[in-house]
Structures are given as structure tokens and as C-alpha cells.
Amino acid sequence: MIELNFSNMMEDVVGVNGLSGGIIENFRDRIEDAHKQIQDRAWPELAFIDLLSQDTSEIKNTARHIRETSENFLILGIGGSALGPRAILEAMSPFHNLRKKPRVFIYDNVDPRTLKHIISLVDLKTTSVNVISKSGSTAETAASFLILWNKMKKVLGREASNRFIVTTDPEKGNLRKIVNEEGLRSLIIPQGVVGRYSVLSSVGLLLAKVIGIDSDELLRGAMDIHKKCSDSELWQNPAYLFGVLLYLMDKEKHRTINVMVPYADSLKPLSEWFCQLWAESLGKEEKGLTPYPSLGATDQHSQLQLWTEGLQDKVIIFIRINDYGVDIKIPDIFKGTEGFNYLSGHTLSELIKAEEEATELALAKAGRPNMTIIIPQIDAYHLGQLFHFFEIAAAFIGALFGINPFNQPGVEEGKNLTYGMMGKKGFGAKRKEVEEHRAKRGKWKVNKLNLSQCPHNCKTN
Amino acid sequence: MIELNFSNMMEDVVGVNGLSGGIIENFRDRIEDAHKQIQDRAWPELAFIDLLSQDTSEIKNTARHIRETSENFLILGIGGSALGPRAILEAMSPFHNLRKKPRVFIYDNVDPRTLKHIISLVDLKTTSVNVISKSGSTAETAASFLILWNKMKKVLGREASNRFIVTTDPEKGNLRKIVNEEGLRSLIIPQGVVGRYSVLSSVGLLLAKVIGIDSDELLRGAMDIHKKCSDSELWQNPAYLFGVLLYLMDKEKHRTINVMVPYADSLKPLSEWFCQLWAESLGKEEKGLTPYPSLGATDQHSQLQLWTEGLQDKVIIFIRINDYGVDIKIPDIFKGTEGFNYLSGHTLSELIKAEEEATELALAKAGRPNMTIIIPQIDAYHLGQLFHFFEIAAAFIGALFGINPFNQPGVEEGKNLTYGMMGKKGFGAKRKEVEEHRAKRGKWKVNKLNLSQCPHNCKTN
Numbered sequence: 001m002i003e004l005n006f007s008n009m010m011e012d013v014v015g016v017n018g019l020s021g022g023i024i025e026n027f028r029d030r031i032e033d034a035h036k037q038i039q040d041r042a043w044p045e046l047a048f049i050d051l052l053s054q055d056t057s058e059i060k061n062t063a064r065h066i067r068e069t070s071e072n073f074l075i076l077g078i079g080g081s082a083l084g085p086r087a088i089l090e091a092m093s094p095f096h097n098l099r100k101k102p103r104v105f106i107y108d109n110v111d112p113r114t115l116k117h118i119i120s121l122v123d124l125k126t127t128s129v130n131v132i133s134k135s136g137s138t139a140e141t142a143a144s145f146l147i148l149w150n151k152m153k154k155v156l157g158r159e160a161s162n163r164f165i166v167t168t169d170p171e172k173g174n175l176r177k178i179v180n181e182e183g184l185r186s187l188i189i190p191q192g193v194v195g196r197y198s199v200l201s202s203v204g205l206l207l208a209k210v211i212g213i214d215s216d217e218l219l220r221g222a223m224d225i226h227k228k229c230s231d232s233e234l235w236q237n238p239a240y241l242f243g244v245l246l247y248l249m250d251k252e253k254h255r256t257i258n259v260m261v262p263y264a265d266s267l268k269p270l271s272e273w274f275c276q277l278w279a280e281s282l283g284k285e286e287k288g289l290t291p292y293p294s295l296g297a298t299d300q301h302s303q304l305q306l307w308t309e310g311l312q313d314k315v316i317i318f319i320r321i322n323d324y325g326v327d328i329k330i331p332d333i334f335k336g337t338e339g340f341n342y343l344s345g346h347t348l349s350e351l352i353k354a355e356e357e358a359t360e361l362a363l364a365k366a367g368r369p370n371m372t373i374i375i376p377q378i379d380a381y382h383l384g385q386l387f388h389f390f391e392i393a394a395a396f397i398g399a400l401f402g403i404n405p406f407n408q409p410g411v412e413e414g415k416n417l418t419y420g421m422m423g424k425k426g427f428g429a430k431r432k433e434v435e436e437h438r439a440k441r442g443k444w445k446v447n448k449l450n451l452s453q454c455p456h457n458c459k460t461n
Numbered sequence: 462m463i464e465l466n467f468s469n470m471m472e473d474v475v476g477v478n479g480l481s482g483g484i485i486e487n488f489r490d491r492i493e494d495a496h497k498q499i500q501d502r503a504w505p506e507l508a509f510i511d512l513l514s515q516d517t518s519e520i521k522n523t524a525r526h527i528r529e530t531s532e533n534f535l536i537l538g539i540g541g542s543a544l545g546p547r548a549i550l551e552a553m554s555p556f557h558n559l560r561k562k563p564r565v566f567i568y569d570n571v572d573p574r575t576l577k578h579i580i581s582l583v584d585l586k587t588t589s590v591n592v593i594s595k596s597g598s599t600a601e602t603a604a605s606f607l608i609l610w611n612k613m614k615k616v617l618g619r620e621a622s623n624r625f626i627v628t629t630d631p632e633k634g635n636l637r638k639i640v641n642e643e644g645l646r647s648l649i650i651p652q653g654v655v656g657r658y659s660v661l662s663s664v665g666l667l668l669a670k671v672i673g674i675d676s677d678e679l680l681r682g683a684m685d686i687h688k689k690c691s692d693s694e695l696w697q698n699p700a701y702l703f704g705v706l707l708y709l710m711d712k713e714k715h716r717t718i719n720v721m722v723p724y725a726d727s728l729k730p731l732s733e734w735f736c737q738l739w740a741e742s743l744g745k746e747e748k749g750l751t752p753y754p755s756l757g758a759t760d761q762h763s764q765l766q767l768w769t770e771g772l773q774d775k776v777i778i779f780i781r782i783n784d785y786g787v788d789i790k791i792p793d794i795f796k797g798t799e800g801f802n803y804l805s806g807h808t809l810s811e812l813i814k815a816e817e818e819a820t821e822l823a824l825a826k827a828g829r830p831n832m833t834i835i836i837p838q839i840d841a842y843h844l845g846q847l848f849h850f851f852e853i854a855a856a857f858i859g860a861l862f863g864i865n866p867f868n869q870p871g872v873e874e875g876k877n878l879t880y881g882m883m884g885k886k887g888f889g890a891k892r893k894e895v896e897e898h899r900a901k902r903g904k905w906k907v908n909k910l911n912l913s914q915c916p917h918n919c920k921t922n
Contacts, residue, residue: 007904113787121556339598343883348571378574418819
């Protein structure tokens with residue numbers, strides 16, 4: 001079971017920048033309200049909780065089909081449709097494409113250079129494509145789906161239809177319509193489950209099974225942590241404690257940035273998954289938290305300076321791994337080189353664990369609050385725990401802030417302007433807006449041909 | 462030549478959250494002082510500027526040797542010794558290890574799981590190892606060097622010495638000592654050049670040549686932008702304008718987070734390289750800026766909600782690519798599915814460029830300042846420009862803040878505590894500190910066995 005140690009968030013350990021037990025206790029009513037909102041399913045999108053007891057037989061059948069037919073598995077999706085699968089892939093099977101079949105490619109952009117490379121790297125004849133979009137209308141995913149459909153049809157003819165697996169809404173949307181018309185294989189993202197809370201649906205589980213991971217273990221881990229994270233007693237509920245500590249650090253100490261630092265290369269994508277969950281759930285109405293992706297021990301040589309001596313606006317969240325499963329001994333050589341002697345006889349995991357603990361303490365000594373999530377090892381069971389733990393915490397923090405942790409109204413305008421520029425029917429006014437803005441932008445730029453000058457109105461402040 | 466468009470930073474375009482030309486003009490004296498500090502080499506570490514005219518013949522010879530002898534090229538380094546090489550590798554040769562020889566592995570951690578995988582993936586008999594550490598005493602790099610040295614010796618015997626290339630200080634440090642004793646090949650990081658400003662030294666150039674990139678083009682690009690970035694006239698100097706805009710957004714508008722968003726998968730590591738440069742150079746004395754790594758269009762589905770509606774603390778920096786070099790047409794199929802029709806006939810690069818411009822405007826409309834660095838294409842020449850542009854800007858912003866952009870005093874304590882835990886001579890007191898801290902931490906935690914209780918002193922706020 002994962003463990004949370006939050007002593008370096010508390011004033012008796014970290015000094016005036018920390019919180020007191022009393023501040024948390026005084027906040028009890030708000031905590032109980034938030035707990036009630038979750039228990040009462042105040043938002044239908046809390047349906048992600050029901051994923052823990054889903055029937056996975058269709059997912060398993062589909063994975064078997066893919067493994068039997070394919071040497072390459074290509075995921076087309078963006079945001080939650082890509083970050084969850086990638087977090088599972090990297091954590092459970094590092095360097096996957098150099099070691100195992102089917103190779104996995106996750107195309108979560110519209111960068112033409114990337115797609116050219118992927119298409120040149122895979123034999124489409126032995127490729128399965130998983131198209132993932134809850135709404136069925138995501139522009140990026142639609143574009144790559146159309147391209148791949150066309151190419152697969154050319155290579156495979158009618159058989160192409162048998163190589164597409166569409167993961168989308170059970171009833172609605174463009175992709176569901178195409179599934180029905182073409183008779184494609186499909187999996188569902190249940191009603192109510194939104195992208196960033198979908199990793200434990202078919203979105204993540206199919207990939208897990210395709211690469212040979214026991215998806216039931218992901219769910220079992222999530223279920224076990226869910227029991228603890230349903231406890232109304234704050235001091236026994238790690239997700240609520242985690243949430244309230246981050247919320248109070250914002251409200252009481254103006255620490256608005258939450259840096260996520262797992263001490264394992266393979267958990268870097270988990271850190272990016274966490275950032276989407278936090279950013280889209282908790283960044284709205286000019287409030288909320290800014291998540292920050294990081295990696296230990298690597299970023300001690302990149303970000304630690306900033307955490308220790310930069311602005312007092314961050315909380316650092318470590319993920320400590322108790323057992324890396326493998327280890328390597330540092331040999332006792334170059335004895336004449338005194339500067340290296342202290343390493344000899346130790347192992348890499350001793351060194352990385354020492355660095356993690358030393359960094360916690362160094363930050364605490366500098367009065368920089370931090371806390372640590374401790375996992376026994378990196379496996380499907382504990383990965384499932386981490387996913388669900390953060391999801392419950394996100395919903396809970398949203399409730400504390402009084403915001404809806406399941407919507408993302410701030411992304412609509414960019415989509416509409418894109419539609420305008422791409423000539424979508426009904427968005428002509430948006431196209432005009434872009435053109436007007438372009439004209440306005442000409443004034444302020446520097447380049448080799450058109451050196452900007454201080455414009456004539458410079459002196460009027 | 463790269464171009465900077467900063468109109469969405471200005472109040473006549475973006476409204477009250479923007480800056481006026483007058484505010485910038487009034488700041489002229491400080492700008493001139495900072496310019497003078499750079500021109501006068503106020504810090505010896507401005508030596509990175511001299512890299513642009515370095516002699517690269519030894520780097521090229523070394524690269525030729527590696528290409529002739531090796532199917533795998535393993536870099537051991539961390540921080541600036543890894544982020545620069547990785548930025549070059551990904552930008553210039555995406556999916557490198559699936560397409561080309563020698564394959565490249567960059568081990569920039571002490572995660573035992575990662576190193577086990579790398580060792581199982583490469584045939585050490587055909588591997589060259591580049592050990593990179595300016596000081597020659599970086600703990601992580603030393604540990605992996607000792608392990609690889611031992612393993613290579615077992616496999617290759619005396620020939621192993623011929624497969625190590627050590628990149629370090631020209632005279633000092635543990636690694637230089639070993640180079641001299643063992644007669645190893647070595648390259649230098651010149652006096653004064655610190656890790657995060659070293660990408661255009663042998664640190665990055667060797668990797669570039671090994672993967673077949675013209676390292677002279679990197680330097681030529683940097684040299685060309687350097688001329689522009691040496692101009693004392695602010696309005697003709699893109700690095701100074703970039704710097705002063707970010708500085709004033711901090712001082713005048715409390716926008717302290719600089720989000721770096723290149724619109725190309727292959728520039729994601731550049732964004733991480735930028736973050737180290739910014740974080741270590743500008744995060745000190747409780748002031749400075751917090752860089753944030755991002756990727757377009759991908760993070761429109763992850764971070765855009767937060768940029769548009771979250772706290773008013775960010776400036777978004779786009780990197781727009783005018784020409785992706787390749788393109789893919791979106792086919793005109795599924796005509797019955799109205800929701801997809803607007804995409805047909807367009808290309809992927811049209812879509813990604815429309816998304817980038819739409820996102821700029823959507824943010825501007827929401828009163829969220831942003832600016833855009835425009836590059837004609839992704840090649841060595843423009844990559845060299847980007848590196849040097851950001852380096853000059855970092856030094857300049859450091860001067861504006863009145864901090865030293867070249868030191869990193871905040872990382873020392875973590876190192877000392879690690880030494881203590883690893884039993885390094887003279888650090889016994891640090892070990893004791895860790896042990897005392899551990900005891901103190903026991904009180905505040907939640908896990909399955911040891912449920913925390915609200916401690917008895919909770920009620921005293």
C-alpha cells in the first residue's frame with residue numbers, strides 16, 4: 001500500500017512556512033462538505049470510481065486479437081487518451097520498442113514529421129490502430145485517424161477494418177457513427193468518465209493487456225486504495241490529507257505550484273499524466289494549483305536550485321520507491337582517486353535513495369515544504385493505486401476550491417478559432433478574427449529583415 | 462533567422478495585463494547596465510560566448526573514431542551534460558534508435574532499472590562511452606562511470622580504455638586525473654563554461670557529429686544570432702527584448718512562470734533544456750522566474766485550460782515552425798460524417814499551424830500575455846540560434862534581477878547530506894542530521910499499518 005509522509009509540510013518540522021495541525025483541524029467542516037460531495041456523486045463525472053469494478057472481458061478479448069495479429073500497436077489520441085497509456089507503458093515496460101513485440105507508438109500530436117517517421121517505421125500490414133477519443137470529434141485524433149484509415153485501406157483492403165479498434169463514447173459522436181457503419185471493433189469509455197480520469201478504463205487497460213501487463217492488478221490496487229480514500233476521517237484518508245495540505249499551502253502560504261518528483265525514470269510520464277489531471281481539473285476561475293512535472297534524481301541537477309532558493313511558491317512532492325526490483329553494485333576501483341572512494345561498495349539503489357532523502361531534508365532545512373509518497377515497488381498494483389489516489393485527491397481539492405474539477409471551459413475558444421482557420425462551416429467570423437489579429441500583430445516584432453523600432457507612442461507610459 | 466513577435470505581450474493588443482512601450486523605454490538605464498555587464502564579461506562564465514569560434518577538429522576526430530568502432534554510443538552525464546545532447550538528438554534525429562546506428566543512450570540518473578536495461582540492450586563490445594562532467598566529481602556520473610568501466614574491462618580487456626571518451630575540465634578534477642593515468646581519449650569543457658551553458662561545447666557537438674549532424678551549422682547559427690544579440694539598441698536585439706519583457710512581466714504584473722511551448726514533438730527536450738537554463742540561472746535569492754516545459758499542440762489538451770483560466774501568473778512562449786520539411790494530406794473520406802469534413806483537403810502542417818496561431822489568439826483574448834519565437838525550419842543552423850539566444854537572454858535577465866546567473870549555491874546542502882549517508886569521509890555530522898530528521902518525521906504519516914491520528918496538540922493553532 002502506498003504511504004504518505006507529510007511531516008515536512010508541518011511547522012514543527014519545517015518552520016514558519018509549514019502548516020499546523022490546528023489549521024487543518026479548524027478546516028474540518030469544509031473537509032466534511034467535500035467528502036459529502038464525493039460520496040453523493042455531486043458531479044456525474046465521479047463515475048470514474050465505478051471503473052474499479054468494471055467488466056474487462058471485452059478489453060481482454062480485444063488485446064488477444066491485437067497480440068495475435070500485430071507486430072505494431074499504434075495509439076491515436078491526445079490528452080487523457082495518450083498520457084494514461086504512456087504512463088502505463090513506460091512504468092511497466094521501459095525501452096519497450098527495443099525489447100518487445102508488439103511495438104507501441106503513441107501519436108498524440110499533429111506534427112507531420114512524427115507521423116512520417118512512425119509510418120516509415122511500421123509495416124502497416126502487421127499494425128493495429130487504437131483510435132481513442134471520448135467525444136469522437138477531437139480534431140487531432142480525427143486527422144490522424146483519416147490518414148491512417150486511408151493508408152491501411154490501401155495496404156490491407158477490406159482487412160483494414162479488422163485492425164482498427166475505436167475507443168469512444170458508447171452511443172454518441174462521429175467515431176461511434178463510423179464504428180456502426182463500418183462494423184469496427186470498439187471499446188467504450190463509460191458515460192461520465194472524462195479523459196483525464198479515464199486511465200483505468202479501456203483507454204489504459206487495453207494497452208496494458210497488449211503489452212502483457214495484468215490489468216486486473218491495476219484495478220485491484222485502485223480498489224484497495226479507494227477503500228482508504230473513502231474514509232470520512234481525514235487523518236486516516238491519505239488522498240484527503242494530501243489534498244487539504246496542498247489546498248492550505250495555497251490559501252495560507254501562497255504556495256501554488258505542486259512539483260511532482262518520482263525517483264524513477266520510468267515514472268516520468270506518470271508525472272506528466274498527473275500534470276494534466278491537476279491542470280485541467282484545478283486551473284480555473286483564476287484560482288487553483290499549477291502542477292509541475294519533474295524527475296529525480298535527474299532534476300536535482302536542473303530544478304533543485306529553483307526549489308531551494310527561488311520564489312517561495314512551490315510544494316515539492318516526492319515519490320520514493322522502496323525497492324527497485326533490480327540493483328547494480330558500484331565496484332571498488334580507482335582507489336587512488338579519493339573523490340570516488342565513498343561510492344565503492346554501495347549500490348545504485350542505495351545512492352538514489354540517499355539522494356532522495358537528502359533532497360527532502362535539504363529542502364526542509366531551507367524552509368521549503370515538501371511531502372513524500374512512498375511505494376514499495378513499481379508494479380501494476382501500486383501504479384493503479386497512484387492513479388486512483390491522485391484522481392480522488394483532484395476531485396476533493398476541486399470541491400475545496402469550490403470549482404468543478406471535471407470541466408475545461410478554457411479550451412473552447414482555441415478550438416473555435418482553429419475551426420475558423422480550417423474553414424469549418426459556421427465559423428467564418430472566427431476566421432476573420434484571426435485575420436484582424438494578424439494585422440494588429442505586425443507592429444511588435446524583431447527579425448533580420450524588419451527590425452522593430454521603438455514605436456512612436458513609446459514615451460507615453 | 463529566428464524572429465520574435467511580442468505583440469501579445471503589449472497592452473495595446475492584450476489589454477491591461479500587457480506592458481506598454483513606455484514602461485520598457487523608462488527602463489533603458491538598467492538595460493544599458495546589463496548590456497555593459499555582458500560586453501565587459503562581468504562574469505568569467507560568459508566564456509560560453511567564445512565557444513562560437515572554437516576549434517572543433519578534435520571533436521570531429523573523436524566522432525569519427527566512435528562511428529568507426531561503435532554500434533552503440535552511451536553518454537553518462539546529468540543536468541547540462543545530458544539535456545543539451547538530448548535536445549540535439551531528438552530535434553535532429555527523431556526515433557533515432559529505431560532508425561540509425563550508432564544507437565544513442567543517455568543515462569542521466571542513478572535509477573538501477575534503467576541502467577540494467579541499457580546494459581542488456583547494448584553489446585558492450587561495440588559500445589563507446591562518453592563520460593561528461595565538468596567538475597569530474599558528479600556523484601551520479603561517477604557511479605555509472607565506475608560500473609561501466611568495470612563491465613567494459615571484463616568484456617574488452619585493455620581495449621576498453623580505447624572506448625571511453627571523457628569530457629571534463631582541461632586540468633582539474635577526478636576525471637582529468639584518471640584520463641592522465643589511464644591515457645584515455647578526452648575532450649575539454651573550457652574554463653568558465655558551466656554545465657547549462659555548455660551545449661555548444663564538446664558536450665553537445667560530439668553527439669551531433671556522432672549522429673551525422675553538421676556541428677559547424679550549429680555554431681554558424683549561434684554566431685549569426687550572436688551578432689544580433691550583441692546590439693546595444695534594445696529594439697533591435699531579440700534576446701534583450703525577450704529578457705526585458707519577461708523581467709517586466711515579473712516585476713510589473715507578477716507573472717513569474719515562463720511556459721515554453723514548441724510546436725514540434727522533436728523540440729520537447731529543447732524545452733527541458735531551457736528549463737534547466739532558466740531554473741538554475743534565475744531561481745535564487747527568493748526571486749527569479751520559474752520555467753515550465755510544454756509541447757504543442759499536445760498540451761492544448763493538458764495545460765491550456767490552466768493557462769487560459771488559472772492563476773494570472775504565467776507568460777506563454779510559443780515556438781512556431783514555419784516549415785516542417787515534410788507534410789501529410791488529410792484525405793477526403795467519410796464524407797457522410799459531417800464532423801470531419803472541415804479537415805479534408807488540408808494537411809497536418811496546416812492544422813498544427815492553425816492550432817498554434819489560434820491558441821496565441823485565444824490566450825490574448827482572455828488577457829493572457831504570450832509571445833512567439835518563429836523559426837523557418839528545424840535544422841542545425843536554427844537549433845544553434847535557439848540555444849545561444851536563450852543563453853544570452855538568461856545572462857541578461859540575471860543581470861536585470863541583480864543575481865549571478867552562473868552559480869547554483871542551492872544544490873550544495875543536498876550533496877553534502879548525500880555524502881553523509883554514503884559514508885564519505887568528513888561528512889559524519891551530515892549523516893547524523895539525516896538520522897535525527899528521520900526520527901522527527903515519524904509522527905506525520907498515513908499508511909495501512911500505522912494510521913496517523915490527529916496529534917494531541919492539534920487544537921492549538
